[in-house]
Each structure stands twice: as structure tokens, then as C-alpha cells.
Amino acid sequence: MGTVADTSEPLSLQECKVRASLLLKALVASDTAKATRAAERLRVLPGFASLSLGEVLARRDSIQRKHALAVIAREQGHATWSDLKQALEARDAPQVDFERLLSRTGGTYLNRWFSSYEEAAASLRELGGYLFPFREQFFICEPGLLALLGLDPADPDWTRAGPDWLAPRDAQAHARLEQRLLQRCREIPTHPTRKSPMSSPEAKGSRARRSDLKREYKENPPEMGVFAVRNHANGKVLVGSALNVPGMLNRIRFELTMNMPRIPALLEDWKRYGAEKFTFEVLDVLEPPKEPGVDLNEELRVLENLWLDRLKPYGDAGYNAPPKQAG
Known part of the structure; x- marks a missing residue:
């Protein structure tokens, strides 16, 4: 007989073990109908497939728990109990919550986003960085994000595992990195905590970081x-x-990915059509002024108005608020 896959809701490992125990109990039950149904289930195993129901029942005192576990594995679509156990343990293993991790970074280092793994992998080969999954998308970050997440970019495990989180070269090194990220997830509070006083070491380090950035x-x-x-x-x-x-552009992409409705119509279309339908473009560049005292915000406003007049991104044509009519 072939493998019978159970198409109902996936079971946990403990539920599978309980089902095996119930199968053994049913096999030795005084209720003939119940025992017969249990014997029929055992015939999915190669060692019992050629036996009649009567022959299976005659041997029930010799049937062990390993046989019942093998039956449950077959019913769940796996050839052996070992295969089922491995699959369930992998399914139920804690997964790194990249969404939770990135929610604490503000999107500063999220440089390149992709809707397909193939595109992300090609960019990784060409430009470098570190490739990670995020929901149904993929992003490539620079070492600064790893440091922000509490990981050392110089850790030898990155060299061993490689920069592609989805295709590690060394499984053990990848597992160690995964455990560090899982620990980082556990350390992130569910609700924001009060910031440390400005005299704390964290605040001093933050001031030094700001000085470096400036x-x-x-x-x-x-x-x-x-x-x-x-x-x-x-x-x-x-x-x-x-x-x-x-x-x-990184901020807008991050907000859309995190479902932040700063521009509701844009977010609605992002969810409707998918990230792959959007591009993020630089239309015009304002060169740094050579003379001091230039109002950069005013220069940008003038340049932006030129593009607004050209593209008219209002109503059905865009996401900008229409200009106010002169009263």
C-alpha cells in the first residue's frame, strides 16, 4: 500500500506521539471494530502490507510503539518517523523575526530591496553586502546594520557561513549566527522602554556616534x-x-514595507500591486553650493515645483496632494 498523506491541519510532534499511543491502545481494545480499524492502519507499513487483518491482529502483542509511530509518519506523508520528526522540528524551530529586528533600526541601513531572491542574489554577487529575507521580499544591507543588530561583522562565522542568509556555506556557523539573532530578538522589549539618562555609557556612546556621523x-x-x-x-x-x-527613499520604502500609512493611497497600492511594481528614482540632483548662506530648502522647493509642474502627480496621476488654489 502507498503512503497516505493526512491533508488536515498539520500536527505537532507531541500530537503525533499521542496518536501513536492511541493507535496501540486501539489495537489491543476489546472492541473488535476498533481493533480491526487499527490493524488496517498498520497495513500501510511494508512489513504488514501482505498480511490479512486477522494475521495483523494475531501479532498485536508483538507490535511496538515504533510501528505505531511509523504509521503516523506515513499518514502524515513521510516515509519514516525519523523524517516526520525532523520535518516537524524544523517547522517548529524558532525563526529569526527580521521584522521585529528592523523595527528598531529606523531603516537607516536598508540599502537595496528586491521582490525576488534571484534579483537579490545577483545584486549580492555584483555589489556585496549581506542578504536577508523580509516577509515575501529580500534586502541587502551593509555591515553597519549588523553592528546595529548586535552582531560583529568581523565575526569569523560570517566568513564561514557567507553573506547570503538563505544559502549558507557552513550550516554550523549559520546556526551560531542564528542563535545570536534569536537572542537579540528576545532582548528587544515588546513595548519601547524609557531611554537611559544622558549620563549613561549608552548615551555617551550615542553622542560619539552622532559626532562621527556629523x-x-x-x-x-x-x-x-x-x-x-x-x-x-x-x-x-x-x-x-x-x-x-x-x-x-530608504525611509519611504521601509515605511511601505512596515505598513506605515504616512501616505495612505501609496500604501494601499503597494499592498494591492506588490513591491515589484514600484521603482524609486532620483529625478534631479541639487549640486552643493560653493558660496555660503544659500537656502538649500528654498532651492529644493523651486526644483521640486518644476517637477511637479512637469509630471502633475495629482489625483489619478499620482500621490501628491493637489496644489491649493489661489483665493
Whole structure:
């Protein structure tokens, strides 16, 4: 007889063990009908398949728990109890909650997002970074995010496991990294906790970090300009400007991924059409002024208005609020 797969709700490992015990109990029951049904179930095993029901019942005193467990495995679609046990343990093992981890980062390091693993893997090979899953999507981050998550990018386990979380080169190294991330998940409070006083070591480290970021900002200022988030499913577009265009695009992408309704219509279409239908574009770049005292916000406003006039991203054409009519 072939393997019979149980198409009902998947069982837990403990439930499977209980079913095996109940099968053995039914096999030795005084109720003939119940014992016969149990004997029929045992005939899914190769060692009992050629026996008649009477022959199975005649041998019931020699039937062991391992036989009952094997029956349950067959009924759940697995060839052996070992296969079923391994599958259930893998299914029920704690999974790293990347959504919870990233909710604490603010999206600072979420550089490249992809709707398919193939695209993400190709980008990883070309540009480097670290590839992780997120819901039905994938992202590639820089080492800074690993440090923010409490992982050391210089940890030898990253060299052993490789930068692709979904295709580790070393299973043991990957398992150790996974345990560290699981521990980090457990350390994150369900609700935000009160921040440490400014005199704490954490606050001092934070101030030092801000100083480093300010210095880096001055030496390598981010790209300023006008950006667009374009929906290729219906042609709608969002136009905006920012002093830090890459950071703003990362923020918008992160908010959409986290279902944050800052722009409700955009979020609704994101969920309706899927991330793969959207692109994040730089429309125009504002070069850093050479002379001091330039109002960058005003320069950006003028540049943004030029693109708003050109694209008119209002109503059915976009996600921007229509301009106010002069009264």
C-alpha cells in the first residue's frame, strides 16, 4: 500500500506521539471494530502490507510503539518517523523575526530591496553586502546594520557561513549566527522602554556616534534633489524633494514595507500591486553650493515645483496632494 498523506491541519510532534499511543491502545481494545480499524492502519507499513487483518491482529502483542509511530509518519506523508520528526522540528524551530529586528533600526541601513531572491542574489554577487529575507521580499544591507543588530561583522562565522542568509556555506556557523539573532530578538522589549539618562555609557556612546556621523556628513554629503516613487501598474507617481535623497527613499520604502500609512493611497497600492511594481528614482540632483548662506530648502522647493509642474502627480496621476488654489 502507498503512503497516505493526512491533508488536515498539520500536527505537532507531541500530537503525533499521542496518536501513536492511541493507535496501540486501539489495537489491543476489546472492541473488535476498533481493533480491526487499527490493524488496517498498520497495513500501510511494508512489513504488514501482505498480511490479512486477522494475521495483523494475531501479532498485536508483538507490535511496538515504533510501528505505531511509523504509521503516523506515513499518514502524515513521510516515509519514516525519523523524517516526520525532523520535518516537524524544523517547522517548529524558532525563526529569526527580521521584522521585529528592523523595527528598531529606523531603516537607516536598508540599502537595496528586491521582490525576488534571484534579483537579490545577483545584486549580492555584483555589489556585496549581506542578504536577508523580509516577509515575501529580500534586502541587502551593509555591515553597519549588523553592528546595529548586535552582531560583529568581523565575526569569523560570517566568513564561514557567507553573506547570503538563505544559502549558507557552513550550516554550523549559520546556526551560531542564528542563535545570536534569536537572542537579540528576545532582548528587544515588546513595548519601547524609557531611554537611559544622558549620563549613561549608552548615551555617551550615542553622542560619539552622532559626532562621527556629523563629520562623515560634512566630508561626504548625501545627494540632495528631487525623487519619485513610481507605480508601474497604474502609472501613478509620488514626487518629493529631500536634503538626503537616498535616505528619504530608504525611509519611504521601509515605511511601505512596515505598513506605515504616512501616505495612505501609496500604501494601499503597494499592498494591492506588490513591491515589484514600484521603482524609486532620483529625478534631479541639487549640486552643493560653493558660496555660503544659500537656502538649500528654498532651492529644493523651486526644483521640486518644476517637477511637479512637469509630471502633475495629482489625483489619478499620482500621490501628491493637489496644489491649493489661489483665493
